[in-house]
Amino acid sequence: xxxxxxxxxxxxxxxxxxxxxxxxxxxxxxxxxxxxxxxxxxxxxxxxxxxxxxxxxxxxxxxxxxxxxxxxxxxxxxxxxxxxxxxxxxxxxxxxxxxxxxxxxxxxxxxxxxxxxxxxxxxxxxxxxxxxxxxxxxxxxxxxxxxxxxxxxxxxxxxxxxxxxxxxxxxxxxxxxxxxxxxxxxxxxxxxxxxxxxxxxxxxxxxxxxxxxxxxxxxxxxxxxxxxxxxxxxxxxxxxxxxxxxxxxxxxxxxxxxxxxxxxxxxxxxxxxxxxxxxxxxxxxxxxxxxxxxxxxxxxxxxxxxxxxxxxxxxxxxxxxxxxxxxxxxxxxxxxxxxxxxxxxxxxxxxxxxxxxxxxxxxxxxxxxxxxxxxxxxxxxxx
Numbered sequence: 207x208x209x210x211x212x213x214x215x216x217x218x219x220x221x222x223x224x225x226x227x228x229x230x231x232x233x234x235x236x237x238x239x240x241x242x243x244x245x246x247x248x249x250x251x252x253x254x255x256x257x258x259x260x261x262x263x264x265x266x267x268x269x270x271x272x273x274x275x276x277x278x279x280x281x282x283x284x285x286x287x288x289x290x291x292x293x294x295x296x297x298x299x300x301x302x303x304x305x306x307x308x309x310x311x312x313x314x315x316x317x318x319x320x321x322x323x324x325x326x327x328x329x330x331x332x333x334x335x336x337x338x339x340x341x342x343x344x345x346x347x348x349x350x351x352x353x354x355x356x357x358x359x360x361x362x363x364x365x366x367x368x369x370x371x372x373x374x375x376x377x378x379x380x381x382x383x384x385x386x387x388x389x390x391x392x393x394x395x396x397x398x399x400x401x402x403x404x405x406x407x408x409x410x411x412x413x414x415x416x417x418x419x420x421x422x423x424x425x426x427x428x429x430x431x432x433x434x435x436x437x438x439x440x441x442x443x444x445x446x447x448x449x450x451x452x453x454x455x456x457x458x459x460x461x462x463x464x465x466x467x468x469x470x471x472x473x474x475x476x477x478x479x480x481x482x483x484x485x486x487x488x489x490x491x492x493x494x495x496x497x498x499x500x501x502x503x504x505x506x507x508x509x510x511x512x513x514x515x516x517x518x519x520x521x522x523x524x525x526x527x528x529x530x531x532x533x534x535x536x537x538x539x540x541x542x543x544x545x546x547x548x549x550x551x552x553x554x555x556x557x558x559x560x561x562x563x564x565x566x567x568x569x570x571x572x573x574x575x576x577x578x579x580x581x582x583x584x585x586x587x588x589x
Contacts, residue, residue: 251412254335255309259302261336265438266295290446297434297450301343304433311424312416338413343435343453344563345414349393350421350455353566360560361576362394365491365520368553368580369398372518373489379403380466385487385512387476387505388495392418396460398491399469407471408479415473422460422471429454435565442569451567477508485514494523494562496540501533503543510547516585519549522558524574537577549581 270291273284348354373382379402386395389407391414398405409415425431432452443449463469472479480486490509499505509519527534535543537556545551554577561573 248412250335251416252309252313254332254339254413255305255312255342255416257332258305258336258339259298261332262298262301262438263295266291266298269440287446290449293450294437297437301433301437304431305339305342307431308416308420311420340435340438341563342413342417343433345391346417346421346433346455347435347453348563349391350457351453352457353453355457356566357561357564358393360558361493361522361562362397364522364558364578365394365493366397366401368520369403369489369491369518370401372520372552372580373403376402380468382488383486384489384491385480386491386493388492388498389471390414390418390494392422392460392471394491394493395469395471396422396463399463399467402464402467403489404468406468408476409471409473410475415471418471421456425456426459426461428457428459431455436568444567444569448565448567477504480508480512483512485512485517487512488514488517490517490519492519492521492523494560496521496523497525497527497532499533500529500531502527502535502540503533506540506543506547510549510583513583515583517583518552518580519583520580522560522576522578524560524576526574541579544581548584550584552580552582554579 270288273281273288273291276284348357369384373379375382382403384395384398384403384405386398386405386407389395389409392407392409395405395407407418409418432454434450435453436449436451440449490513492509496502496505513519525535525537525540541551541554556575556577558576558578559573560576561571564572
């Protein structure tokens with residue numbers, strides 16, 4: 207494997223996106239307010255990783271105290287349960303060890319960590335940030351563990367197959383540029399690059415960026431690390447041991463790419479980074495992304511803008527939408543906007559079953575009935 211195939215992480219400046227990083231330092235006097243917001247957010251995310259153990263042990267301590275309050279005759283029946291909770295405490299400690307390694311590198315991810323501190327989070331904020339760290343552990347299972355392959359097959363395989371259907375050539379694939387907004391931990395763009403296409407993933411969440419940097423740039427040994435993604439919550443389990451099943455990662459060497467295609471990750475807001483790249487990409491692939499917009503029509507505009515004439519947009523995902531103020535359109539309404547923009551639909555399927563970061567042994571099954579489509583930006587007709 208040649209060293210120049212190692213994935214790179216490029217940074218792009220955003221305005222006031224609380225989930226994005228700056229890359230280019232502008233004049234200090236014009237950037238002080240934004241820099242302060244970014245610095246505080248940077249450290250909030252770092253602290254969320256560092257405080258995972260304290261938060262998770264607090265959850266388990268509540269369960270242990272609940273056992274202690276039981277009548278003696280009931281406690282006598284649950285000796286194994288207490289031992290199980292103590293084993294979960296050990297798994298939390300291991301998870302924190304992995305997160306510490308991740309954060310140790312993240313602090314220097316963007317040249318150097320910006321100085322500054324933030325005050326202690328409110329209880330509500332701490333709960334939300336801890337849940338995001340839990341989400342990171344489950345995302346590692348989904349994207350970079352062997353057992354997560356079933357989820358990847360449901361979400362990524364239709365996209366990969368459609369890209370190959372639209373760009374079937376073997377020779378010259380590196381000249382086909384594919385953009386993946388909302389790339390998460392980078393597995394989908396990695397798989398696209400592994401097929402020989404040049405690919406850039408784009409992500410704005412620091413929780414995802416810190417973790418993808420660790421996996422893509424620091425992990426080489428297959429199964430060299432593992433986490434326990436199902437320690438919490440405690441409900442919907444058929445057997446106690448299921449909570450202690452590890453998820454080794456990565457299941458492949460992230461540097462194992464063919465020579466030729468470029469592979470990178472860009473940090474920042476999709477709407478802002480790519481506004482100055484008209485016609486720069488032959489394909490845009492979105493997976494569980496379009497519903498992250500506050501105004502999904504803006505995403506349609508930018509996808510159209512960055513696609514080269516004749517280029518293809520491939521999408522799979524639900525329409526969950528995030529935030530009370532988001533423009534929550536149905537698929538029928540969104541489809542009309544896409545068509546009105548000028549796209550020509552090539553394939554369309556509604557009701558594709560797609561689980562997302564689910565414990566495969568949980569007694570509760572949650573899956574989306576996603577929409578899959580591909581459409582093209584027509585090339586100008588020859589006169």
